[in-house]
Amino acid sequence: xxxxxxxxxxxxxxxxxxxSLNCTYSDRGSQSFFWYRQYSGKSPExxxxxxxxxxxxxxxxxxxxxxxxxxxxxxxxxxQPSDSAxxxxxxxxxxxxxxxxxxxxTRVLVKP
Amino acid sequence: xxxxxxxxxHKITKRGQNVTFRCDPISEHNRLYWYRQTLxxxxxxxxxxxxxxxxxxxxxxxxxxxxERPKGxxxxxxxxxxxxxxSAMYLCASRRQGAYNEQFFGPGTRLTxx
Numbered sequence: 001x002x003x004x005x006x007x008x009x010x011x012x013x014x015x016x017x018x019x020s021l022n023c024t025y026s027d028r029g030s031q032s033f034f035w036y037r038q039y040s041g042k043s044p045e046x047x048x049x050x051x052x053x054x055x056x057x058x059x060x061x062x063x064x065x066x067x068x069x070x071x072x073x074x075x076x077x078x079x080q081p082s083d084s085a086x087x088x089x090x091x092x093x094x095x096x097x098x099x100x101x102x103x104x105x106t107r108v109l110v111k112p
Numbered sequence: 113x114x115x116x117x118x119x120x121x122h123k124i125t126k127r128g129q130n131v132t133f134r135c136d137p138i139s140e141h142n143r144l145y146w147y148r149q150t151l152x153x154x155x156x157x158x159x160x161x162x163x164x165x166x167x168x169x170x171x172x173x174x175x176x177x178x179x180e181r182p183k184g185x186x187x188x189x190x191x192x193x194x195x196x197x198x199s200a201m202y203l204c205a206s207r208r209q210g211a212y213n214e215q216f217f218g219p220g221t222r223l224t225x226x
Contacts, residue, residue, distance in 0.1 A: 004154075008152075031212075032212055034214065034215075036217075042219070042220075043201075043203055043217045043218060043219050043220045044155065044203070044217050045217070046214050046215070046216060046217075049212075049214050051212055088154050088155075090154075098160070098168065099145065099157035099160060099168065099170075100145075100147075100155075100157065100205075100215060101157070102154030102155050102156070103154050104152070104153055104154050105153075105154055
């Protein structure tokens with residue numbers, strides 16, 4: 001079992017619709033959860049962080065965390081063609097200062 | 113530009129040669145990380161510095177890899193006797209001290225070993 005799992009996609013979404021991305025993780029002691037966006041050939045760009053159960057909204061993005069189910073998700077509302085990218089879920093373990101463990105990413109394609 | 117910077121952005125080398133990459137973190141960030149990313153995969157952790165101390169190394173980091181952060185500012189990653197399997201994007205990230213602070217990535221160095 002991978003430590004952080006994501007559906008590789010592609011997730012095809014019509015422009016203006018909601019894109020829903022999911023991520024599960026295996027380390028129950030994980031405390032910090034991040035979503036990064038990565039355009040082809042570029043480095044990951046942080047778009048959301050979440051640390052406690054529930055929802056966190058930032059503009060068109062909403063991150064949702066359920067520690068009991070070891071599940072974190074990202075919703076992109078009013079999807080735009082510029083949202084077409086790979087979205088990486090990253091988890092930081094219990095010990096402070098430790099590495100991020102990444103999923104393989106979900107490729108999102110927003111079609112005009 | 114106050115972000116993480118990396119140099120060079122691209123490196124093409126022949127198998128068996130040594131290469132060195134540099135990372136300059138965001139100035140107030142005392143934590144620095146190196147990751148490696150291959151096509152279609154998420155970044156994989158290589159090593160981590162808190163100030164000048166290298167506190168964690170992945171088992172992915174073979175003896176041919178070495179990293180330093182001599183003054184707690186910039187860091188270098190050296191790969192000796194490069195192999196074709198070393199071809200990847202090498203990413204540097206930094207963050208401030210604190211339990212919940214986020215990591216920010218530099219633009220990466222794309223290494224191609226011929």
